[in-house]
Amino acid sequence: xxxxxxxxxxxxxxxxxxxxxxxxxxxxxxxxxxxxxxxxxxxxxxxxxxxxxxxxxxxxxxxxxxxxxxxxxxxxxxxxxxxxxxxxxxxxxxxxxxxxxxxxxxxxxxxxxxxxxxxxxxxxxxxxxxxxxxxxxxxxxxxxxxxxxxxxxxxxxxxxxxxxxxxxxxxxxxxxxxxxxxxxxxxxxxxxxxxxxxxxxxxxxxxxxxxxxxxxxxxxxxxxxxxxxxxxxxxxxxxxxxxxxxxxxxxxxxxxxxxxxxxxxxxxxxxxxxxxxxxxxxxxxxxxxxxxxxxxxxxxxxxxxxxxxxxxxxxxxxxxxxxxxxxxxxxxxxxxxxxxxxxxxxxxxxxxxxxxxxxxxxxxxxxxxxxxxxxxxxxxxxxxxxxxxxxxxxxxxxxxxxxxxxxxxxxxxxxxxxxxxxxxxxxxxxxxxxxxxxxxxxxxxxxxxxxxxxxxxxxxxxxxxxxxxxxxxxxxxxxxxxxxxxxxxxxxxxxxxxxxxxxxxxxxxxxxxxxxxxxxxxxxxxxxxxxxxxxxxxxxxxxxxxxxxxxxxxxxxxxxxxxxxxxxxxxxxxxxxxxxxxxxxxxxxxxxxxxxxxxxxxxxxxxxxxxxxxxxxxxxxxxxxxxxxxxxxxxxxxxxxxxxxxxxxxxxxxxxxxxxxxxxxxxxxxxxxxxxxxxxxxxxxxxxxxxxxxxxxxxxxxxxxxxxxxxxxxxxxxxxxxxxxxxxxxxxxxxxxxxxxxxxxxxxxxxxxxxxxxxxxxxxxxxxxxxxxxxxxxxxxxxxxxxxxxxxxxxxxxxxxxxxxxxxxxxxxxxxxxxxxxxxx
Numbered sequence: 001x002x003x004x005x006x007x008x009x010x011x012x013x014x015x016x017x018x019x020x021x022x023x024x025x026x027x028x029x030x031x032x033x034x035x036x037x038x039x040x041x042x043x044x045x046x047x048x049x050x051x052x053x054x055x056x057x058x059x060x061x062x063x064x065x066x067x068x069x070x071x072x073x074x075x076x077x078x079x080x081x082x083x084x085x086x087x088x089x090x091x092x093x094x095x096x097x098x099x100x101x102x103x104x105x106x107x108x109x110x111x112x113x114x115x116x117x118x119x120x121x122x123x124x125x126x127x128x129x130x131x132x133x134x135x136x137x138x139x140x141x142x143x144x145x146x147x148x149x150x151x152x153x154x155x156x157x158x159x160x161x162x163x164x165x166x167x168x169x170x171x172x173x174x175x176x177x178x179x180x181x182x183x184x185x186x187x188x189x190x191x192x193x194x195x196x197x198x199x200x201x202x203x204x205x206x207x208x209x210x211x212x213x214x215x216x217x218x219x220x221x222x223x224x225x226x227x228x229x230x231x232x233x234x235x236x237x238x239x240x241x242x243x244x245x246x247x248x249x250x251x252x253x254x255x256x257x258x259x260x261x262x263x264x265x266x267x268x269x270x271x272x273x274x275x276x277x278x279x280x281x282x283x284x285x286x287x288x289x290x291x292x293x294x295x296x297x298x299x300x301x302x303x304x305x306x307x308x309x310x311x312x313x314x315x316x317x318x319x320x321x322x323x324x325x326x327x328x329x330x331x332x333x334x335x336x337x338x339x340x341x342x343x344x345x346x347x348x349x350x351x352x353x354x355x356x357x358x359x360x361x362x363x364x365x366x367x368x369x370x371x372x373x374x375x376x377x378x379x380x381x382x383x384x385x386x387x388x389x390x391x392x393x394x395x396x397x398x399x400x401x402x403x404x405x406x407x408x409x410x411x412x413x414x415x416x417x418x419x420x421x422x423x424x425x426x427x428x429x430x431x432x433x434x435x436x437x438x439x440x441x442x443x444x445x446x447x448x449x450x451x452x453x454x455x456x457x458x459x460x461x462x463x464x465x466x467x468x469x470x471x472x473x474x475x476x477x478x479x480x481x482x483x484x485x486x487x488x489x490x491x492x493x494x495x496x497x498x499x500x501x502x503x504x505x506x507x508x509x510x511x512x513x514x515x516x517x518x519x520x521x522x523x524x525x526x527x528x529x530x531x532x533x534x535x536x537x538x539x540x541x542x543x544x545x546x547x548x549x550x551x552x553x554x555x556x557x558x559x560x561x562x563x564x565x566x567x568x569x570x571x572x573x574x575x576x577x578x579x580x581x582x583x584x585x586x587x588x589x590x591x592x593x594x595x596x597x598x599x600x601x602x603x604x605x606x607x608x609x610x611x612x613x614x615x616x617x618x619x620x621x622x623x624x625x626x627x628x629x630x631x632x633x634x635x636x637x638x639x640x641x642x643x644x645x646x647x648x649x650x651x652x653x654x655x656x657x658x659x660x661x662x663x664x665x666x667x668x669x670x671x672x673x674x675x676x677x678x679x680x681x682x683x684x685x686x687x688x689x690x691x692x693x694x695x696x697x698x699x700x701x702x703x704x705x706x707x708x709x710x711x712x713x714x715x716x717x718x719x720x721x722x723x724x725x726x727x728x729x730x731x732x733x734x735x736x737x738x739x740x741x742x743x744x745x746x747x748x749x750x751x752x753x754x755x756x757x758x759x760x761x762x763x764x765x766x767x768x769x770x771x772x773x774x775x776x777x778x779x780x781x782x783x784x785x786x787x788x789x790x791x792x793x794x795x796x797x798x799x800x801x802x803x804x805x806x807x808x809x810x811x812x813x814x815x816x817x818x819x820x821x822x823x824x825x
Contacts, residue, residue, distance in 0.1 A: 001281070004296070004313040009058040011047045013311040015300045016070030019287035020082050022104065025051040027289060028082050030102070032299065033070040033090075036308045038640045039712075042090045044068035046102065046109055051291055061102065061109040067491075069095040071178075073129035075136070077156065080104040083114075085138060086124050091493015091618070091645035094123035094144050099136075099154070118162040121152040128181035130193040132214065134158075137193055139212070140176050144648055147175040147201050151212065151220070170221040173210045176200050180242040180251070184211075187247035189270040194225070194249055196268075197237050205236035205256045209249075209268060228273040235263045239284040243295070245318065246331055247271045250295065253283035262303060265321075267328060276328060278321060281314070293318045293332065443564055446480055449473055450561040454554055457524045460516035465775035469512075469554050470595060475606055478557065482609045485560040488567050489616035494651075495644040496571055496621035502538040504629065504755040506719030506737035507575070510549020510587065511778065512558075513771065514740060518754055522766045525562050525570060534566055537756075540621060542719040542737075543575020543631035543669070547586035548744060548810065550777055553595060556610060574617035575631040576669040576720070579653045581691075583611070585805040587780035615650035619668050623757065626713055632720045634707050635667025636682045636697050641711050644668070656693045666695060672721055674698045675815060677731050690805060701731055708733060717755065722813040726753025727765045735763070736814060742770035744810025745779040782806040 017032025029047040033040040044066060046059045072087025072095060081103045087095040099114040127141025136154040140147065151166040179198025184190060192211040199205055209225035227233065240254025240263075249268040256263060264277040286300025295316040301309055322328040453469050463469070503522075508515055519525075525539055526532025545559060546552035562570045577583050589600045592607040600607040620641065621629040628634070628641060637660070638644070647661045657663040670688060681700045689696040708714065716734045722743040728736045741752035753767045783806055 001314055001316045004054065004315045006049060006054045006056050006313060008055040009047065010056050010311060011045065011058075011299075012043075013299065013309040014043065015285040015309040016072075016088075017043075017287055017299060018072060018074035018084070019049075019289055019298055020074050020076045021289050021291070022076045022080050022082055025291065026080075027051065028074075028076075028102070028104070029287070029298070030074050030082070030084060031069050031072060031087065034309070038307065038642050040090075040642070042068040042070050042088070048104060051296075057107065059104065059107065059109045061111055063111040064100070064113045065111045066098070066100040067095055071125040073127060073138070075129055075131050077101070077131060077136075083136070085129055085136075086121075086127055086141065088125040089491070089493065091495050092144070092648045093491055093493045094125060096491075097121060097123050114161055116161050116163065119165070120163050121150070121165075124148070126177035126179075128179060128195060130181050130183050131156075132183060132191060132193060135214070137181075137212065139181060139193070139195060140173075140179060140198065142177040147177040147199070149173055149175040153220070166220045168212075168221045171224065172222050173208065174200050174206070176206060176238075178238040179206070180240055182242045182244045182249065184244050184247065184249070184270060187271050189247065194242070194244070194270070196234075196242055196249065196251060197240060197254065199238040203257070205238050207234045207236040209234075225268070225270070226273045227275065229275065232275060234266050234268070234275050237263050241286065241288040243288060243290050245290060245293075248328065248331055252288050252295070252297065253281050253286055253300070255284045260303065269327070269331070272327075274327070276325060281316070283314075285309075443484065446477070446484065447561045447565055449477065450481065450557055451565075454512075454558040454561070455519075455524065455526070457516045457519035460513055460520065463513070466550075466777055468595065469551075470557075473557075475596060475598070478606050479604075479609055481557065481560055481564070482613050485563050486613045486616055488563060489572075489613065489618075490649065492616075492618055493645055494619045494647050494649065495641060496573075496618050497625070498538060498540060498571060498621050498623045498629075500624055500757050500761065501536065501759045502540055502623060502757050504717060504737065504757070505539070505541045506739040506753070507542070507544040507722075507743075508549075508555050509544055509547055509577070509740045509743065510552035510555060510591070510780075511740045512549070512551035512554040513776065513778070514752060514768065515555060515558075517768055517771070518739065518752075518766070521768065522754065522756075525566060527566075534569055538569045538571065540571045540623075540629060541573060542629060542717075543573045543617075544577045544719065545572075545575065546588040547577040547583050548779055548782075549587070549740070550591065550780055552588050552591050553606075560613070571621060572617055573621060573629070573631055574614060574619055574669065576653075578611075578614035578617060579669075580608075580611045580614075581653070581655065585782070585802045587782055590780055590782070590785060612650070615652060619647065619651075619665060620644050622713075624761075627715045627717055627757070628708075628711070628713050629717045630668050631718065632667070632669045633671035633673060633718055634699055634703065634716065635664070635671040636699055636703060637667055638664045638707075639710070641713075655691045655695065657695065663695070667697070670696050670720075672698050673704065673716075673718075673730055673734050673736075674700045677701060688811075690808065704731060704734060721811060722747060722750050723753075724750055724813050724815075725765075726751035726767045727755065728814055737765070738813075741768060743813070746810065747813060750813050 011029055012034040014032035014034045017029060019027050019029045022028045027049040029049065031044055033042050035041055046061055048057050048059055066084060067089055069087030069089055072084055074082050074084045077083050081101060083099055083101050085099055089095050097120045101112045101114060103110050121138050122143060124141035124143050128139050130137045134155055134157040136156060138152045140149050149172060153164045153166055173195065176198030179195055181193050181195040184192050184194055189211055192213045195210045197206045211223045211225055212220060214220050235256060237254035237256050241252045243250045247270045249270060251266040254263055262280040262282055265279060265281045267276040282303040283297050283300045286297050288295065288297045295318055297314040299309055299311065319332060322332055449472065453473065523533040525534040527534050541559060545556045559572055563572055577586065583589060589607055592598060592600055596606055598605045622641060623629060643664060647665055651665060653665060653669065654662040655666065657666050672685060674683060679700045680702045682697050682703055685696045685698045719737055721736055722738045723736055726738060737753050737755055739752050739754055741750055742748050743750060748770050751767050751769055753765045756764045756766060786803055786806060
């Protein structure tokens with residue numbers, strides 16, 4: 001085993017990436033995570049490696065570039081082409097379920113999304129993907145909720161393209177993630193996808209081997225691979241890799257349930273059912289490939305530094321490795337140079353233009369029956385089923401017509417793929433992709449009434465007291481708004497990475513008029529308006545949008561709308577009131593019934609739908625890798641902020657947590673810093689422990705200093721508690737802001753504040769005083785429904801526990817600190 005040094009644009013050390021051989025002696029690396037396991041960044045880079053010249057080159061790619069991802073799968077499908085699917089994007093988020101094809105041409109690359117109709121395998125990571133021509137097979141992985149064992153097939157030669165879920169009547173493998181699979185191309189297992197190992201639902205590692213095969217009649221079934229010896233079993237492992245060399249399955253690296261265990265390099269002979277063990281190759285979450293008799297490994301982790309990925313490439317000469325094993329050496333000597341790769345990747349000559357147009361017509365005729373169910377523009381990108389080799393052409397056919405009834409014989413021309421993005425300029429004014437155009441129009445139409453009715457910072461003072469600002473907004477519109485904002489939030493990690501300049505808002509608690517006052521005095525998230533600054537600022541909201549105040553619906557619907565319009569600049573964190581167990585008792589449920597007369601226990605109600613969106617809100621954010629932002633605090637459990645990214649969505653807050661991640665989530669939303677800087681240790685906080693589970697604590701100065709140091713942070717910004725000045729600085733490293741003056745209506749001395757962080761890093765509070773008394777009923781009467789006998793009480797069962805919650809007074813302010821300043825860095 002030797003280390004191989006490559007020159008050129010060496011990729012950063014990474015793990016969870018893919019490498020596939022896309023041409024003889026040429027490899028393509030995509031994605032993965034860089035940095036250690038405690039602080040990593042997901043990438044979407046493409047690097048091309050030349051095995052002969054031992055040189056890397058980073059490739060700039062154009063087209064429909066996929067999102068950054070790791071724990072995905074990639075395969076070579078043609079000469080200089082690879083296809084990718086699935087993966088994770090960090091923070092518990094998953095990559096979309098599109099298929100992306102990458103084509104290399106000289107020193108540049110192009111990404112294309114494969115048009116698909118019908119159901120897909122859905123988002124997942126840690127799965128496997130194997131090409132049994134012409135079928136692309138995806139097996140297992142984790143959907144973000146649980147590991148699975150489903151199998152999906154995608155026929156690369158049959159248009160219109162669609163996924164098919166395979167129903168196998170035979171015995172099937174158990175659910176698994178981080179397993180391996182490879183195609184056997186010779187011997188008795190010829191044409192079989194062989195899967196090995198992985199980790200199942202109880203987190204235990206596996207050591208079973210399964211083969212998936214397709215019968216001539218189109219049926220698929222699984223067969224469990226026999227092991228000749230019942231005593232000498234292969235090691236249980238996951239996050240390994242497998243490759244086939246003739247009839248031999250090579251099992252490389254990985255890890256087991258035993259921390260620090262070194263796993264042998266193992267070989268399974270599909271002809272004799274024998275296992276062979278060799279000296280360990282200590283890598284996991286790596287990539288591997290074969291060139292002749294040489295096995296290559298890149299990246300991943302090794303046992304010496306299990307938390308820091310490596311960039312090194314290892315090469316193992318299998319002739320030497322098998323020298324003392326005559327059975328395997330004999331197999332090696334009988335394996336001829338495999339020509340199937342070169343043959344299958346041999347490009348065919350292009351068709352003449354007239355013949356291509358004729359084929360295009362035939363393809364449209366063949367798929368016309370499905371045209372009313374699929375996008376007609378996709379048909380241009382569907383290849384004929386008569387083409388046995390799957391290959392993306394280097395030219396595209398462009399139809400110079402806008403009507404499907406027009407004759408296209410003289411209206412079609414070929415355009416190089418690399419110039420296709422500029423072709424719309426020649427097609428006529430206003431031409432846009434119909435999919436993006438229709439989606440954009442739909443979102444504009446959806447958001448328009450909410451923006452018009454609710455974003456009125458210059459007119460809020462003219463609103464009649466207790467008037468309904470949601471007049472004309474129907475329940476169906478709100479449900480659609482929730483659907484769209486949830487799609488955005490699903491893709492976001494639970495820990496956001498944000499930039500300066502930025503404005504930070506604390507608790508709002510249904511005080512819509514105060515939010516308009518902030519927007520009026522300090523500018524609002526408009527674009528192209530004199531009072532707007534969305535083009536130059538991000539906005540971060542720290543949660544607690546609903547409850548106690550009388551206009552929670554107005555606030556949350558406006559913020560959802562802004563999130564849809566400016567998804568990259570409006571950031572919404574979750575507060576402890578974004579939880580149905582809390583907001584059923586503190587006013588949000590009451591408001592939904594009063595304004596829409598709905599049964600809030602109906603799963604299709606506005607109240608229930610908004611609460612389902614809350615389950616996708618991120619839990620925290622980091623600004624420029626130095627300022628940690630959260631609703632409540634850091635609690636006493638979390639060690640590194642990257643642990644937040646491991647929390648899965650959708651997230652239900654568990655108030656009596658049983659798992660480590662449940663406890664972290666609870667403390668992020670409910671914990672507070674100690675009231676005095678001199679309090680060094682964490683202390684119980686019974687005043688906040690409203691469900692009496694003894695899980696709520698105040699964190700002390702020692703905890704704050706250790707957390708900041710271990711995470712390379714400078715400051716914590718949080719909300720969750722009213723303050724006298726609207727903001728409070730503690731220990732020079734914790735800032736509490738509260739954007740809801742006179743919280744609860746009985747604290748008229750308490751101001752409200754937001755923070756602005758400039759591009760240079762200056763943190764400046766912006767303060768408003770409590771509003772002058774008006775006839776508006778600004779706060780909900782939470783005790784009134786308890787005694788009501790009809791109407792509302794019929795829709796809301798109030799248990800004894802909830803009665804006590806409704807009688808709780810609002811949270812009192814933190815004590816005033818005279819060291820607070822108007823500007824600090």
